[in-house]
Amino acid sequence: MPELPEVETLRLFLKPRVTGKRIQNVIVRLARIIRSGGVDSVIGSKITGIVRRGKHLKFETDSESEMFIHLRMSGTLLWSQSDEEPDKYVRASVLYENGVMHYRDIRTLGGIWIVNKGDFPFHRLGVEPLSFELTVEYLARMLAKRSIPIKVALLDQKIIAGIGNIYASEILFDCGINPRKPAKNLTEKEIERLIASTRKVLTAAIQSSGTTFRDFRLSNGKNGDFARFLKVYDRRDKPCVLCGAPIVRLVQAKRSSYLCPACQK
């Protein structure tokens, strides 16, 4: 499930390849994957940059339109320089002068939005976790009066943009906070630790090219390397790397959470 580190990994791979290149054509293989706008308005335009915001990628162009991609659960972007017909899960293909970018999505929950410049509702998203906007003051204000568990709050993109289910568990393990703790009950010290762990875990994951788990795959067809550094996610009943106690799985907001009950209070 692509989260901030996976999306950033794709951006870093694609940016030098498509910047300055013209979109020659877009082949739409599953119509409903184009969630807004029409591909005609970007065909013929040149990519001027790729920006990531949370889990969104924005492909900026020299025309009046720009293209947003959100991978949701099972999407990825594959870079290809052959004419070979892609597999059946490729829902759209963007043809550049120097290669093809395939949007591949098994479960088709993700999509592509084509909008007029500036029209994408980014204002709904919370702060970038790796920016200076994420401060103790900001997070304390956003968590105040929130009775939801801190794990569920970390998944709320209106608070912090980019954290998904895997990294939420990893971050809380790293700072020793129990995922069940009501968000509003975190002390200032805990919020400080939470922010430090958020930066640490996400940065390390980016440096490992993200986590490959189930569907996710990198643009070059290889796997991200961070899966082997996961300390709690998908490790139910396995020993905690710190104390040896068995890792516990619980369900919060219909999603799996993992924790060490001895290390996370």
Added chain:
DNA sequence: CCAACGTCCTGCGTGC
């Protein structure tokens, strides 16, 4: 304002 739940979607693991 906040919280909880249904919805979308397909592959895969589980149990019989």
Added chain:
DNA sequence: TGCACGCAGGACGTTG
């Protein structure tokens, strides 16, 4: 071996 079922969960809309 085959089949039915439920799970995986990100974001958004609806309901309370």
